Amino acid sequence: MHEMSIAESVLGIVEETARREGFSRVAEVRLEIGRLAAVEVEALRFCFDAVVRGSLAEGAALAIEETPGTAWCFGCNDTVSVDSRGEPCPRCGGARLQVSGGTDMRVKDLVGS
Amino acid sequence: MCTTCGCGTDHVTIDGKAHGHDHGHDHGHDHGHDHRHDHPAPAHAHAAGTPAGRAVAVERDILARNDAEADANRRRFTAQGILALNLVSSPGSGKTTLLVETIRRLGGDLGLAVVEGDQQTSNDAERIRATGAHAVQVNTGKGCHLDAHMVAHALDHLAPAEDSVVMIENVGNLVCPAAFDLGEAHKVVVLSVTEGEDKPLKYPDMFAAADLMLLNKCDLLPHLAFDADLCEANARRVNPAIEVLRVSATTGEGLDAWCDWVRAAAREARGRRVRGAARTGCGAACTCG
Numbered sequence: 001m002h003e004m005s006i007a008e009s010v011l012g013i014v015e016e017t018a019r020r021e022g023f024s025r026v027a028e029v030r031l032e033i034g035r036l037a038a039v040e041v042e043a044l045r046f047c048f049d050a051v052v053r054g055s056l057a058e059g060a061a062l063a064i065e066e067t068p069g070t071a072w073c074f075g076c077n078d079t080v081s082v083d084s085r086g087e088p089c090p091r092c093g094g095a096r097l098q099v100s101g102g103t104d105m106r107v108k109d110l111v112g113s
Numbered sequence: 114m115c116t117t118c119g120c121g122t123d124h125v126t127i128d129g130k131a132h133g134h135d136h137g138h139d140h141g142h143d144h145g146h147d148h149r150h151d152h153p154a155p156a157h158a159h160a161a162g163t164p165a166g167r168a169v170a171v172e173r174d175i176l177a178r179n180d181a182e183a184d185a186n187r188r189r190f191t192a193q194g195i196l197a198l199n200l201v202s203s204p205g206s207g208k209t210t211l212l213v214e215t216i217r218r219l220g221g222d223l224g225l226a227v228v229e230g231d232q233q234t235s236n237d238a239e240r241i242r243a244t245g246a247h248a249v250q251v252n253t254g255k256g257c258h259l260d261a262h263m264v265a266h267a268l269d270h271l272a273p274a275e276d277s278v279v280m281i282e283n284v285g286n287l288v289c290p291a292a293f294d295l296g297e298a299h300k301v302v303v304l305s306v307t308e309g310e311d312k313p314l315k316y317p318d319m320f321a322a323a324d325l326m327l328l329n330k331c332d333l334l335p336h337l338a339f340d341a342d343l344c345e346a347n348a349r350r351v352n353p354a355i356e357v358l359r360v361s362a363t364t365g366e367g368l369d370a371w372c373d374w375v376r377a378a379a380r381e382a383r384g385r386r387v388r389g390a391a392r393t394g395c396g397a398a399c400t401c402g
Contacts, residue, residue, distance in 0.1 A: 002258055002289035009175050017171050027166050031175070038292050038318040074353070085317030086351040095350045099321065105175040113166035 003040060006105065007047035013107045014057050023112030026057040030109050034102035035083060036069040060110075069102030124254030127266055129235060179293055182261035186296025189268065194276040194386030196223075196379040199297035201319055203312075204285030206305040207329045209237045211362040212280055216244045218372050223379055224277035228267045230259040230284045237282065247271055258289040261296055276383050278375065287316040298382060299324040306330050306337055310344035317351040325356045327371060332361040 010031065018026055029048075033039050041064050048062050069082045075094030082102075088095055125131075174180065190197045200208050209229075216225050227248040229237040238250035249271045251263050264281060273279050281297060283290040291300075302323035304312055307330055313320040320326065326348050328341060345357045358374065360367035 002292055005256070005258070005260065005289075005293075006175055009178060012178065013171060013173050013175065017169060021167070021169055023166070025166070028168075036318075038288070085321050086314045086347075096353050098353060107171040107173050107175060109168055109170045109172075111166045111168045 003043040003047045006039060007044060007051045010107060011051050011055060011057060014110060017110060018056055018112050021112060024056060026060050026110055026112040028061045028111040030063040032065045032067055032106045032108050034067045034104045036085060036099055036102040037105050039105060067102055071097040071099045073097050125263055126252045127270055128250050179261050182265055183294035183296040186261055186265055190296060191385050191389055194383040195273055195279055196382035197279045197281060197297040199281045199283060199295050199300045200303060201283045201290045201300055202285060202303035203287045206303045207362050208282050208303050209240055211303060211329060212282060213240060213244055214362045214368060216246045218368060219375060220246050224274050226271050226273045226277060226279050228264060228271060228281045230282060253284055257284060257286050258293050259283050259295060260293045264295045278379050287319045291318040291322045298378060301325045301327060303327045303329050306334055306339040310340050311347060313348040313351050320348050320351045323355060328357060328359045330361060331359045331366055332364045
């Protein structure tokens with residue numbers, strides 16, 4: 001359940017941004033979560049709703065865009081897309097893959113007033 | 114959650130004392146790049162049903178604060194030539210026993226100190242202290258992992274010596290600690306042979322994040338249907354570069370190889386201090402990085 005810590009970090013960034021922008025309410029927050037970022041998106045939604053209670057982002061809509069996972073396949077000598085770690089290469093079926101993308105978690109933007 | 118620095122650790126205790134700090138420290142380092150974003154709503158647009166208000170771009174890494182604090186820990190380790198290892202595993206893999214045996218073999222040479230992470234109790238720190246080594250217990254309360262902020266405070270209490278080794282025993286959990294950099298040189302994942310050989314596939318993020326896997330309790334292999342070769346192959350499927358050592362903290366099997374690995378990593382850490390001092394010319398106490 002590190003989704004709780006992640007939700008708290010999101011709220012920290014939201015509150016900091018709101019202060020800087022002079023917002024007293026935040027109505028929407030948009031995140032980008034890589035498919036290989038080890039985050040359960042539904043758990044993150046649940047935790048976000050819990051941690052924003054009583055904050056200026058209470059009730060804010062949470063939009064989550066999942067970005068695809070990519071890995072370097074040593075068999076194909078190329079970048080391939082993967083949905084989870086430990087999966088074989090979707091092209092050659094080989095197992096020697098090094099994840100190269102889809103591990104990021106970012107707050108993209110928010111709507112406030 | 115702490116509303117001043119957002120550390121979210123108000124239930125955390127270090128050696129039984131509430132995790133309190135005066136927030137005198139600014140977290141300025143991780144927002145050095147901040148600037149106002151006065152540009153209009155992003156092009157992706159909140160079209161129909163857009164909530165009233167103004168859209169602002171944020172574009173910040175969610176774990177930026179943890180990563181900045183981890184970098185600060187790492188600079189501190191580098192400046193003092195300290196090797197820091199982050200030991201991760203599921204509960205009951207034998208991390209603490211392994212640490213006790215490691216201290217017995219290496220503690221005198223390398224000055225080993227330990228940060229113990231558990232949700233509750235100081236049992237593990239007491240087991241470490243019984244060996245004569247310094248240990249600080251961090252109780253995360255409901256927290257499922259250590260973060261860089263907790264480790265920074267633990268280091269203040271631990272005050273490890275220059276050129277020593279700090280072992281950070283993370284909360285027993287194969288999921289959450291993978292995401293949180295503590296400033297360590299290496300994550301070491303401990304897997305015991307009483308677990309399944311498919312654990313690296315079930316919890317791939319942790320095995321992908323680790324540089325070394327210690328396959329522990331190997332003395333039990335004759336009594337189990339555990340396929341150690343398959344387990345190693347599974348670990349390499351999620352992390353082709355992972356090193357593997359088979360050990361038993363109980364019988365001592367493989368511990369010489371593990372101790373050699375730690376000695377080599379400690380030499381590297383001391384080398385980083387010497388090179389850092391030569392480059393900056395400001396000595397071991399400098400934390401400017």
